[in-house]
Amino acid sequence: MDNLLCDELVQEVFLRLPPSSSSSVSLVSKRWLHLHRTSRTSLTLRLTGDDSTVASLSSLLSHYPFLSCLSILLSDPRSKTTLADQLLLLVCTFCAQLHSLRFFAGPVSASSLSSLSAACTQLTSLCISLSRPLFLMWIIGFPKLKELSIMVCSGGVGVEQGNDYGVSADEDSGAELGLESLCLSGIGAGDWGLGWLWRSCRKLKKLQLKSCEGVGDGGSFSSFIMCLQGVEEVELRTCRSILDGVLLKLAENCDSLASLLIYDGGSREGLLRFFSQCHCNLQKLDFRLPLDLKNDHLLAVATNFRSLSSLRLQSCCLVSGEGLKALGTAVNSGLEELALINCDVVEREPGLLSTLGQNLKKLKKLDLSYNEMLFDKEFMSMLVSCKYLVDLKVRGCKGLTNASIISMLKSCKRLESVDIMHCHGIQAEAIESFVLNSPQLRRVQVEQCKISDFAKTWASHKFVEAVA
Structure with a gap:
């Protein structure tokens, strides 16, 4: 029976198998092992970070020529940029057809990212780690990129002054990125270089900030507000020091906001001001605010957001039944x-x-x-x-x-x-x-x-x- 099936038909069968059984087919024969590897378009790898990591990854990736989605994670969080750059260069060598890359094997350098942009020209989604200072001009080399996630590793220092790391006025004014989703983790109050990014992201639909103490460029919101027009979804996780400022700018500059998630942080006054002043047509609210969300916040939501379709509250200890009942009455036709x-x-x-x-x-x-x-x-x-x-x-x-x-x-x-x-x-x-x-x-x-x-x-x- 095996001899009667052509390679293409066997590969099609492999693609239709559930994940729990697909890995066992590689044990049948060398032919099936080869066909299983060449039929794979998605792969997730967790590496140890020892001396053999580079050689092992090189050998492994050579067997998967048609990957479009790749995730690489290093189990040792103390890995250095040199190792991460070596691993990323292997991705450049063997994975030219990638559309999505999650690379969390340590902070990578701007030069290795430039190599990635030259090799993987079809990338639409990229998740990477960077160290300080934040040089971001490499993003221009990915014209098809729609989703970008950057995690800033602890350590290093930001630049105290400067024009976005030497970005000239002509480059700054002409750059327009195609990003629709942007996630930043670990931005510090003293990090510079983000002003250019905010000014260049005019097509954003989704913005995520995680464990951020600033919005870059010394905490200035002047550039930040330029990316908010058109944003539909915002997530703020553990961003207590900047949350009030971000909410204020959203209320003033973002009429398209439809979904808001806030976890662990914010002042009661800032939240109440946002609920009272925001004029957007919010559809989804998701809060994990144990000591910040109170009854008056829910009453404000009931008054101003009657088109709500989704409400998620987690560990909200100070909320009372009065607020929930008022909200339920206000949004009963749509929630x-x-x-x-x-x-x-x-x-x-x-x-x-x-x-x-x-x-x-x-x-x-x-x-x-x-x-x-x-x-x-x-x-x-x-x-x-x-x-x-x-x-x-x-x-x-x-x-x-x-x-x-x-x-x-x-x-x-x-x-x-x-x-x-x-x-x-x-x-x-x-x-x-x-x-x-x-x-x-x-x-x-x-x-x-x-x-x-x-x-x-x-x-x-x-x-x-x-x-x-």
Whole structure:
């Protein structure tokens, strides 16, 4: 049979195999090993960083000539630029067809990035690490780049003064990058060189700042605001020192903002000012603000953002039921996703979930994970009204029992994905009944020991993915 199948047909079969079984085909024969490698277009590698790393990577990449997506991570975070540059040059040598590269093997130099731009001309997505000072003019060498992620490694110093590292006025005014998504991690208050980047990014749709203490160029926002027009999605993670300033500039300069995520940082006054002054049509809000988000913030959201379709709150300890009920009443016709993850208001105020369920009857996604004191009665009182749910997560809700599973079967006929991991009160027999009787179910996350052999067989016949 093997001799009857041409190489192209065997490769097509390999491409259709699930990830769990695709690696085993390489053990059949040398021919299959060769065909498996040449059919791979995506590869993720974790390297050790020892003396043999360069030789090993060179040998490995030579067997995968058609990679379009490559991820390389080094297990030793103390790797130096010299090793990272050697590894990146191997990518340049063997992976000319790359469209996406995630390279976290240490900080790389501007010269090696120039080599990458000359070799991999089709790159549209790039994730790399840099050391200070931040020379960024190499980005111009990637004309097709749409997504860029830069992580600034600790150590090194920024430049205290200068014109963006010698960028001439003519170069600065003429540069226009095609970037649509930009993620910066670890920017310091004293880092220079970002002003040029902000002024050149006029097509940004998504902006992410992670663990940043500044926006570059000595903390000046004058260049930063030039990239905000047209931005639709912003994520700010652990950026407490600059969050108020960024929110103010968003409220003043970004009418297109549709999605905002803020994790771990910000003043209550700055948040309230943004909610009160922002004129954009926000659709999605995602907050993890344990000590910053309060009731008055939710009331401001209820007043100004009635078109909200998604609200996610995580570990928001100071939120009360009054704010959530007001918000639920204001956005009842449009909210499709609600997450109250580890929010003790769920446990503090009996009847809250029931009220939210009655107001938010069009919910499609509900996440109540890690509310350990959530019990069946409260949960079931909400499910009665949530007939359109397709995605439900109650991971870590230790107070739920088999009764909740029965309620899910009765009330939520459209469920496609369910996460019931670490729900100690839910037993195997209830899960078997749920898998057998949920007509639309396609994915269930639960401990392996709670899935009976019969449930596994039934799930495979119905194309239900059981994930442990």
